[in-house]
């Protein structure tokens with residue numbers, strides 16, 4: 762009899778702890794149900810990188826003087842400057858230039874110290890590839906103009922934390938009517954259009970007034 766009662770007590774304890782875990786789990790679910798999203802539905806939505814974002818490096822072959830300063834200031838001596846000495850002109854002739862973005866840490870040192878400003882950091886951050894060797898960009902790939910999130914009509918570009926009101930970083934306990942901090946590019950365009958049409962209306966009405974006051978015109 763005592764053994765039976767012990768088994769019942771153990772079983773009851775297990776049922777209670779299972780119910781507790783269930784309630785805890787549902788608590789997390791319900792907590793997330795009443796908060797605003799902070800995620801971005803990539804690749805249909807993309808964040809607009811900040812102004813000084815250090816993305817893929819852009820390189821201008823024509824400006825490069827093959828001085829190799831970029832190699833010396835790079836923490837891992839990454840850029841490969843392939844040049845030969847022209848014995849007649851006694852000047853370096855640049856053949857190729859490459860940076861392996863599989864190893865680059867995007868510190869920006871090379872861009873900072875390049876004496877001819879032929880390197881610049883772009884806002885391009887989508888560098889994923891199936892083969893890591895394809896991340897070794899030569900001067901042609903480095904010279905390609907960067908893609909921009911805002912100029913891609915197939916994606917909805919978002920500012921960071923655009924779903925949340927200004928100054929708030931906790932997505933819980935928010936009134937559904939509270940305004941979000943950032944404006945979507947479509948909202949900005951609509952506002953600009955409204956401002957422009959308002960200006961045109963004002964100009965039109967001021968022209969009408971001046972025509973009435975000067976009937977000889």
Ligand code: SF4
Pocket residue numbers: 824825826827828829830831832842874875876877878879880
């Ligand atoms: S520092 Fe600039 S100019 Fe000199 S080799 Fe590097 S990219 Fe070319």
Ligand code: SF4
Pocket residue numbers: 831834835836837838839840860864865866867868869870871872
């Ligand atoms: S960004 Fe930094 S790590 Fe990358 S090539 Fe330039 S100096 Fe080297």
